[in-house]
Amino acid sequence: MNTTHTTPKIETIKEAQERIAGYAHRTPVLTSKQVNEKTGSEIFFKCENFQKVGAFKFRGASNAIFSLSEEEATNGVATHSSGNHAQAVALAAKLRGIPAYVVMPENAPKVKVKAVKNYGAEVTFCESTLEARETTLEKVVKRTGATFIHPYDDARIIAGQGTCAMELLEDHPDLDIIIAPVGGGGLLSGTAIAAKAIKPNIQVIGAEPANANDAYQSFKEGKLIPVQNPNTIADGLRTSLGKLPFSIIIEYVDDIVTVPEESIVEAMRYVWERLNMIIEASCAVPVAAVFDGKVDVKGKKVGIIITGGNVDLENLPW
């Protein structure tokens, strides 16, 4: 496995920013008077739902894929994912002009499978268990010689995701707090490295569904506690925290807070209705944390990373 396992430095994130600049969007930061009045703070939404493939995942995937050596890249890249990372890898590989092999569970939403195929990736289906995904991936890698791009337990991915907070702080250097959702931890760890290097006294907080609170538990206990098939609408956050992200989060993150399912759905709908943008349930988690008073934001300037907007319109939670 060609993952890299060292905590990226701020310089690595700056390099990532330069590397992906021609490919990724510099996403807009939106504000809402209504949200500010409701929360008694100033909230700045960094809108990765308008990123390529509709999610921040493209930052990490494109940084990882464009930083491969010619030799590593020659046989293409492979990953397993039912979600945004699959699309991100497929598009980044297409842009680099190398093959992409994606292992997807056979029950993955058709629309996501279609999107991955549209980017030119070869899809291999497997049973819907982590074990099946890993063994199928192994076979694909053996057959093709492709380089595995892990969705979060990889320094290149983490550095790529860190570019998002870097942009946000370039646009709004006076933020007091940044909140990001935490699933595998790639985004939160990259955010923490970038934010603390740029502004050491900033608070970096992770937000997690109470129903999938492995990062919260791991953070409080100081050791990795994985989660088994958690039941949360925030499908992007069902995955367990990765090793490398955990080691970074323990060092750089100030707190992790959790929110119940009802609050996630309510915050999701609020953003749809008041901000007129489509966000996934996963990005409603930090919004819910603020609305529920889980983070003390009164009088503060707060950045929230809106991670993605890939939602099945036929299957809305209201």
Added chain:
Amino acid sequence: MNTTHTTPKIETIKEAQERIAGYAHRTPVLTSKQVNEKTGSEIFFKCENFQKVGAFKFRGASNAIFSLSEEEATNGVATHSSGNHAQAVALAAKLRGIPAYVVMPENAPKVKVKAVKNYGAEVTFCESTLEARETTLEKVVKRTGATFIHPYDDARIIAGQGTCAMELLEDHPDLDIIIAPVGGGGLLSGTAIAAKAIKPNIQVIGAEPANANDAYQSFKEGKLIPVQNPNTIADGLRTSLGKLPFSIIIEYVDDIVTVPEESIVEAMRYVWERLNMIIEASCAVPVAAVFDGKVDVKGKKVGIIITGGNVDLENLPW
């Protein structure tokens, strides 16, 4: 009636831009690789769905209300509207600290009535006919001494709406075409004045539902032909073209094109799914015009004004 009836000049639009700068958002411009590939052009979406009150209408309303003399403003402002203009007037009046009186049809969506009341406006209900709206408004104006703010047949409104194209051309001076939807014509006329003054060889095109094609007919015939209760999902465009907008459109606009209802719904859904933003049916009209090949955009840089995003999530057209 305190409307103004002279075609605004580009200087007036520049003044409007300065006047509303502290109140209105400078909205982002989004692009989509998928849209560009689908159309063989470069499309720049000017996202007024992220404007205050969720629609470009706030530009015109705030310009009109902040340009009132102290004397004109002292008894507040009044309007009749079931839609975004009502909210825009209510918020702008609140920001200026003067009363707002809004006449709304008794069948107006509850969510819109609530929004208008939330901004502190006094709502008077009437029957759902243009006549009832106008006579009720007249009574309200007589009772209160408020200044009537017409939704589009007013130079201050037109100048305010023109600030949108001005911003778009500041961000992307190399546009070949700008397309805006046309209902009452305030946006299209303001867009045309701004765009042609800034870049005389730019094409300015209006897009209209085929089912409410009064602007198209008026443009082709060279005289105002009103429409009666047209049946289109694009509820923001059901209104007939206003006099002053018509006189400007005849002079400055290059063409008006129409699209069928199916294309509007399809384009609306496409934008929701691929751009992850919530747009009203009205703003899907120019998008549909491009997708249907009604405007020749091949190889061109095209600005499309996304006018608003206030949609009832319980009542989607799919």
